[in-house]
Amino acid sequence: MREQKWMAQHYFIFFLSWGIFLPYWTGYLVHEKDVAIELASMMMSAGLILRGISTMFIFPAMANRFSQSTVLTIFIYGSFLTSVLFIFTSDTTLLFILTCLLSFFLPAIMPGLDSTAGILVQKYNIHYGRSRSYGSLGFIVSVIIVSLVSALYGDDQSMLWLMIAYTLLLVAVNLQRVPEALKEKPNKKVNNVSFKTIFKTRHFVFILILVTLIQGSHAAYYNYGYLYLEHLEVPKYLIGIVINVGVGFEIFLFAIADRVFSKWSPAKLLVLASIGASLRWLLAFAVPNAWIFTASQSLHALSFAVSHFAFIMYLAKELEYTQITKAQGIYSAFALSWGTAILTVISGYFYNTQPNFAFAAMFVFTLPALVGSLYLYKKTKATENI
Numbered sequence: 001m002r003e004q005k006w007m008a009q010h011y012f013i014f015f016l017s018w019g020i021f022l023p024y025w026t027g028y029l030v031h032e033k034d035v036a037i038e039l040a041s042m043m044m045s046a047g048l049i050l051r052g053i054s055t056m057f058i059f060p061a062m063a064n065r066f067s068q069s070t071v072l073t074i075f076i077y078g079s080f081l082t083s084v085l086f087i088f089t090s091d092t093t094l095l096f097i098l099t100c101l102l103s104f105f106l107p108a109i110m111p112g113l114d115s116t117a118g119i120l121v122q123k124y125n126i127h128y129g130r131s132r133s134y135g136s137l138g139f140i141v142s143v144i145i146v147s148l149v150s151a152l153y154g155d156d157q158s159m160l161w162l163m164i165a166y167t168l169l170l171v172a173v174n175l176q177r178v179p180e181a182l183k184e185k186p187n188k189k190v191n192n193v194s195f196k197t198i199f200k201t202r203h204f205v206f207i208l209i210l211v212t213l214i215q216g217s218h219a220a221y222y223n224y225g226y227l228y229l230e231h232l233e234v235p236k237y238l239i240g241i242v243i244n245v246g247v248g249f250e251i252f253l254f255a256i257a258d259r260v261f262s263k264w265s266p267a268k269l270l271v272l273a274s275i276g277a278s279l280r281w282l283l284a285f286a287v288p289n290a291w292i293f294t295a296s297q298s299l300h301a302l303s304f305a306v307s308h309f310a311f312i313m314y315l316a317k318e319l320e321y322t323q324i325t326k327a328q329g330i331y332s333a334f335a336l337s338w339g340t341a342i343l344t345v346i347s348g349y350f351y352n353t354q355p356n357f358a359f360a361a362m363f364v365f366t367l368p369a370l371v372g373s374l375y376l377y378k379k380t381k382a383t384e385n386i
Contacts (some may be wrong), residue, residue, distance in 0.1 A: 003126050003179045004120075004131060007113075008131045009124060009134075009173055010113055010116075010170075010174070011135030011138065012111055012137060013170045014135065014138070015139040015141045016138045017044055017106065017142070017170060018135075018138075018141050018168035018372075019140070019142025020166065021160055022222055023143065024146060026041070026223050026226070027159075027176075027227060028306075029043060030227070032160070034090070035316065037130060037348070037351075037352070038352065039040065039092070040053065044099065044103075044344060045099075045341045045342075046100055046103075047100070048344060049341050050104045050304050050340065051103045051104065052105070052332070052333035053333070054103075055108050055111045055337060056327045057333075059071065059329055060329045062074065063325045067182060068112070069182040072112050074172065075105050075169070076174050078104070078105035079102065079106040079168035079173060080170070080171050082102045082106075083096055083163045083164045083167050086160050086163075095192070097145040104334070111329055111331070111336075114328050114332075115160070115329075116182060117132070118324040118328065119182070119324065120181065120182075121181060122136045122321045124179070124181070129256070130254075130258065136250045136305075137251055139247045139250075142166070144244060146159060147236065147237050147241065150237070150240075151235075155224075160205065193322050193326055193331070195326060197323070198259075198323055198326055198330065201241060201323075207266065208331065208334055208335065210270050210372050211308075211310070211331065212335040212338075212358065213339070214270070215307055215308070215336055216339030216342070217345075217366050218362075219279060219340045219341075219343035220347035220350075220358035220361070220362050221359075221362075223341070223344050223348070225346065229243075230349075232288065232290045232293065233288040243297075246301075246304075247295035247300065249297070249298045250300055250301050250304060250305045252301065253301040253305040254305055254310070255301075255307070256270045257309050261313075265377070265380065266311070266314040267319070267373060267377040269309065269313070270306075271373045271377050272306050273307035273310060274307075274373045275370060275373075276302020277299070277302065277303035277362075277369070278363060279299055280302075280303050281297075281362040281363035281366060282359075284359035285360040285363060343362065343365065
């Protein structure tokens with residue numbers, strides 16, 4: 001199916017760049033641009049706040065005026081041009097601004113692709129999990145390349161050149177023919193969709209809180225995982241392999257999700273995700289050892305992938321296709337941006353105290369998610385719809 005291939009290609013190329021930005025950008029700022037860890041944390045947190053504004057308000061507002069394809073193109077070009085500007089400065093103020101701009105453009109592509117996938121699932125019946133697994137594969141490929149290049153050349157400047165190359169590749173792949181459904185300009189029905197209507201959808205707010213706690217708990221891993229592995233004296237060329245363990249299990253999960261979890265309710269999936277997240281961060285805190293940390297990476301399939309899949313399936317079951325873009329923006333803003341921004345600051349404080357304490361803080365935030373998801377599952381078990 002052409003639409004399936006188009007979606008898989010875009011996920012793969014985007015996650016090449018995401019494989020640089022998510023695990024390595026804090027390290028790039030610290031090592032290559034000589035930014036202090038505390039300041040780098042503030043930069044990334046400010047970027048997450050702006051990312052939330054972008055994905056919740058700006059992206060949906062643009063989607064109300066332009067076709068899905070046009071909006072994606074704008075954010076793709078913005079990501080490429082911003083990454084190029086990093087070449088020309090090491091000034092702290094300018095780096096702060098550029099980091100915020102990159103956080104504005106690049107992450108917004110992710111909910112854009114997810115909302116696009118939601119439309120293609122409904123219009124062309126594509127398999128979401130199968131397409132999304134190509135994104136995880138792109139992430140793995142990106143991290144392996146970074147590890148090899150860093151080991152060969154011994155610096156982090158290569159991360160910037162790879163980011164530029166990947167965003168340029170994303171520009172190139174975006175020039176190909178797009179599915180017809182993505183060229184359609186929004187009609188009045190789409191424009192009339194309000195945030196209030198979405199928030200009033202059954203269990204939406206409660207599920208949003210749960211996924212925000214689970215996804216936000218990845219803040220310590222996203223921002224300090226690279227530095228933490230250095231703290232554990234893991235060689236640079238092996239750090240990428242360790243990071244990729246989690247993504248490998250994520251790929252496996254997304255590849256089988258459509259089939260294995262077809263009869264699971266979102267509430268049941270969230271129970272599984274919160275258990276995985278709690279166990280993952282407890283292990284990382286209690287046993288500060290490279291081997292244990294590597295083994296705990298397998299739980300990324302539960303803490304991230306199952307949680308993400310649960311929310312996407314909830315949207316598909318409970319919302320009209322005209323509501324998906326805004327709902328996806330809300331999810332990205334709260335769960336993947338603002339919640340993560342708050343927990344980035346919190347985990348940064350504990351990381352400076354003792355690196356493994358950052359994961360203890362994340363464990364504390366997953367416990368209410370576990371209690372809440374068990375409550376939701378018990379409440380909705382009779383219907384198995386939520």
